[in-house]
Amino acid sequence: MSRIQLENVTKKFGSVTALKNVSLDIKDKEFFVLFGPAGAGKTTILNCIAGIQLPEEGVVKFDGEIVNLVDAAHRDTAMVFENYALYPQMTVYDNMASPLRSKLYKKDEDYIKTKIQEVAAMMKMENLLERLPSQLSNGQKQRVAMGRALVRSPRVYLMDEPLAHLDAKLRNAMRTELKEIQANFGTTSIYVTHDFMEAMSLGDRIAIINEGEVIQIGTGDEIYYMPCNEFVAQLMGDPEINLISGTLAKSEDGYTFTMEGAQKTYELPKEKELFAKLGELGLSKVDIGMRPQNLLYSFEPKEGYIKCSVYSYESIGNKSVIVAETSGLQLRMIAPNGLSVKIDQDIYVDMQLDHAMFFDAGTKGYLTRYNEAAVRAIAAEQEG
Amino acid sequence: MAGLRIEHLYKRYENDGKKKNAVKNDYAVKDLNLVADQGEFIALLGPSGCGKTTTLRMTAGLEDITKGEIYIGDTLVNNLHPKDRHIGLAFEDYAMYPPLTVYDNIAFNLKAKGVDKAEIDKRVREIAPLMQCDDLLDKMPVKLSGGQKQRVNIARAIIRRPELLLMDEPLSHLDGKARQAMRTEIKRLINDIKCTTIYVTHDQLEAMSLADKIAIINFGVLQQYGTPAEVYDDPVNEFVASFIGEPPMNIIETTIIGEGDHFLFTFANSNLKIAVPERYNNVVSNGFKCKMGVRPMDVLIGGADSKGTPEEVATFENLGDERRIGIHVGSSLLMLITDDETRYKAGDIIKLEVRGEKTHLFDIETGNRIRA
Numbered sequence: 217m218s219r220i221q222l223e224n225v226t227k228k229f230g231s232v233t234a235l236k237n238v239s240l241d242i243k244d245k246e247f248f249v250l251f252g253p254a255g256a257g258k259t260t261i262l263n264c265i266a267g268i269q270l271p272e273e274g275v276v277k278f279d280g281e282i283v284n285l286v287d288a289a290h291r292d293t294a295m296v297f298e299n300y301a302l303y304p305q306m307t308v309y310d311n312m313a314s315p316l317r318s319k320l321y322k323k324d325e326d327y328i329k330t331k332i333q334e335v336a337a338m339m340k341m342e343n344l345l346e347r348l349p350s351q352l353s354n355g356q357k358q359r360v361a362m363g364r365a366l367v368r369s370p371r372v373y374l375m376d377e378p379l380a381h382l383d384a385k386l387r388n389a390m391r392t393e394l395k396e397i398q399a400n401f402g403t404t405s406i407y408v409t410h411d412f413m414e415a416m417s418l419g420d421r422i423a424i425i426n427e428g429e430v431i432q433i434g435t436g437d438e439i440y441y442m443p444c445n446e447f448v449a450q451l452m453g454d455p456e457i458n459l460i461s462g463t464l465a466k467s468e469d470g471y472t473f474t475m476e477g478a479q480k481t482y483e484l485p486k487e488k489e490l491f492a493k494l495g496e497l498g499l500s501k502v503d504i505g506m507r508p509q510n511l512l513y514s515f516e517p518k519e520g521y522i523k524c525s526v527y528s529y530e531s532i533g534n535k536s537v538i539v540a541e542t543s544g545l546q547l548r549m550i551a552p553n554g555l556s557v558k559i560d561q562d563i564y565v566d567m568q569l570d571h572a573m574f575f576d577a578g579t580k581g582y583l584t585r586y587n588e589a590a591v592r593a594i595a596a597e598q599e600g
Numbered sequence: 601m602a603g604l605r606i607e608h609l610y611k612r613y614e615n616d617g618k619k620k621n622a623v624k625n626d627y628a629v630k631d632l633n634l635v636a637d638q639g640e641f642i643a644l645l646g647p648s649g650c651g652k653t654t655t656l657r658m659t660a661g662l663e664d665i666t667k668g669e670i671y672i673g674d675t676l677v678n679n680l681h682p683k684d685r686h687i688g689l690a691f692e693d694y695a696m697y698p699p700l701t702v703y704d705n706i707a708f709n710l711k712a713k714g715v716d717k718a719e720i721d722k723r724v725r726e727i728a729p730l731m732q733c734d735d736l737l738d739k740m741p742v743k744l745s746g747g748q749k750q751r752v753n754i755a756r757a758i759i760r761r762p763e764l765l766l767m768d769e770p771l772s773h774l775d776g777k778a779r780q781a782m783r784t785e786i787k788r789l790i791n792d793i794k795c796t797t798i799y800v801t802h803d804q805l806e807a808m809s810l811a812d813k814i815a816i817i818n819f820g821v822l823q824q825y826g827t828p829a830e831v832y833d834d835p836v837n838e839f840v841a842s843f844i845g846e847p848p849m850n851i852i853e854t855t856i857i858g859e860g861d862h863f864l865f866t867f868a869n870s871n872l873k874i875a876v877p878e879r880y881n882n883v884v885s886n887g888f889k890c891k892m893g894v895r896p897m898d899v900l901i902g903g904a905d906s907k908g909t910p911e912e913v914a915t916f917e918n919l920g921d922e923r924r925i926g927i928h929v930g931s932s933l934l935m936l937i938t939d940d941e942t943r944y945k946a947g948d949i950i951k952l953e954v955r956g957e958k959t960h961l962f963d964i965e966t967g968n969r970i971r972a
Contacts, residue, residue: 396926527788
């Protein structure tokens with residue numbers, strides 16, 4: 217059992233406030249991700265939990281017990297760092313054995329051997345045990361660093377960007393591997409990352425951190441489909457979500473949305489709950505959020521499509537992104553690889569508005585979206 | 601402006617006894633042949649140490665040529681001084697003059713050449729908006745962000761109106777979104793100025809999104825030279841197939857068996873069977889061993905009435921924009937990408953359908969494509 221709680225934690229470095237009133241409640245055995253841009257305060261949160269840093273205000277609790285005054289060595293956490301921190305003179309086996317040979321967590325050599333073999337098998341590194349760190353690739357080093365944490369059964373695993381050092385391909389492959397062994401952890405894990413794919417893939421729940429504050433907490437689906445503001449919407453997803461400013465107006469039996477710049481008016485698809493919510497809010501200026509996969513394009517003129525020109529066409533791996541431009545507005549959409557698209561050629565774009573999210577044009581906060589009830593139901597089930 | 605022609609180019613670094621692998625791999629570049637037509641954007645792509653930067657440096661005249669010829673336009677440049685090659689250079693490091701303003705940094709080379717002031721001013725003001733640095737001209741380099749520095753750096757390279765623009769990993773200092781935005785800007789810029797460009801990168805995405813043609817290099821040897829679509833859809837060997845695309849192509853050892861009048865890929869410790877495209881009927885036989893390659897986009901989840909092989913989900917990753925599923929095939933993990941909204945979990949059974957016509961065959965020993 218290890219439930220980890222932070223209550224109103226504030227951490228200052230001199231005159232800089234690194235964490236402002238951070239509260240988190242991480243459940244036992246949960247894989248919890250702290251996600252946000254560089255400098256957001258994610259690592260500081262981890263350090264406060266580890267006991268490496270002491271908050272000025274607020275409390276850190278392990279299973280309901282305040283641990284602020286328990287020093288790092290006695291909190292029984294296991295950390296994995298971005299820069300591996302392996303002992304260069306020790307073999308992989310001895311590196312992995314080191315925490316179990318420490319005074320505090322001492323185990324006998326038979327136990328150590330069994331445990332290392334078990335973890336090495338899980339992480340597919342049985343053949344590396346006799347090597348020195350200098351004989352390992354970066355991916356293998358990170359595997360050892362993680363394995364060294366996993367041989368222990370601490371109250372919580374703390375992982376600080378363990379994959380950030382690796383190049384894109386290896387990072388993706390390792391993320392999938394981590395996903396596969398994650399179920400075997402059986403221990404509360406807190407994982408820091410600035411990569412939204414890692415956050416989405418690995419996290420039972422994700423906390424979005426920005427400028428020392430918790431912005432939103434939820435499952436990946438919840439945050440992806442119902443981001444609490446435009447900032448979060450832009451963080452989740454690559455290519456970035458399209459945010460289109462415009463004006464809402466009541467029509468005969470519903471609402472119209474007039475896009476700024478392009479001066480195109482759309483009749484919003486009918487949905488009772490959405491229209492009720494829009495009526496309640498009574499706003500006229502909104503930003504509509506459209507994920508790139510919900511935009512349609514055609515190279516021939518088509519009824520209802522807006523005329524744009526191609527700003528760029530770029531591969532993002534197994535698919536490509538077209539950026540289309542119309543009167544200063546750039547629209548991103550997904551297309552297959554290998555199309556023969558010329559820069560500045562005409563392209564016609566339509567939006568599947570029944571996937572739209574609505575944000576307040578002033579505060580940039582989330583208002584509502586299509587199918588909100590369904591998204592809430594999925595999130596509730598996931599949080600179980 | 602001119603094209604570039606590289607013929608039978610070799611580079612060997614003298615073994616000074618310090619480099620451990622100097623003997624094992626004594627040529628840094630080996631018999632490289634490459635033709636870039638005028639105005640083409642060519643990416644030299646490969647892992648670090650593959651010889652791509654060495655090739656670029658030989659083209660620029662910063663490195664001696666061991667053997668072979670380099671032509672810019674119709675001029676053999678082997679023995680030309682770098683300044684007489686009419687090239688523009690933009691490297692990963694910006695190397696700006698810190699005491700000079702952005703304006704003076706951009707103008708520096710023209711000043712050094714003795715171009716008159718009015719002409720310099722005209723050209724700087726022409727280039728600056730192209731690179732979106734018109735409002736930076738009075739700033740000092742220290743005041744610039746990484747993206748802005750790289751913009752100035754590129755402006756400085758193209759102001760000389762080079763015949764050939766050489767860029768070495770110009771984006772690798774930048775992160776995430778700045779990098780993506782800058783990539784798009786470079787692409788649009790080159791499209792505007794129509795300058796023949798050689799661009800070195802280790803990032804297949806950059807190469808795929810920027811280049812007209814990609815030269816994929818490994819251990820100093822050119823593996824394949826073709827358009828992004830060609831190297832993606834028609835790779836010549838296992839190296840190219842797995843280097844291009846993310847997640848990479850699934851490549852798994854297979855034993856082909858004959859069944860009636862057609863053949864099937866089968867895999868050790870797996871029930872999965874995939875139809876071998878008919879066009880291979882003359883090159884495969886019962887018991888034929890090779891590797892099968894298939895892209896994650898060409899592996900599909902069948903519906904309820906699918907005849908696909910039932911397989912257990914090993915990993916399920918919900919990435920928001922898409923979902924990735926891993927299936928154990930023997931000791932390999934076969935990855936598939938889907939837009940399917942179902943939230944699977946490890947242990948669920950799905951019907952796996954593989955687009956047999958999209959599979960590739962590779963030789964187990966050499967890694968070369970086996971063609972029909």
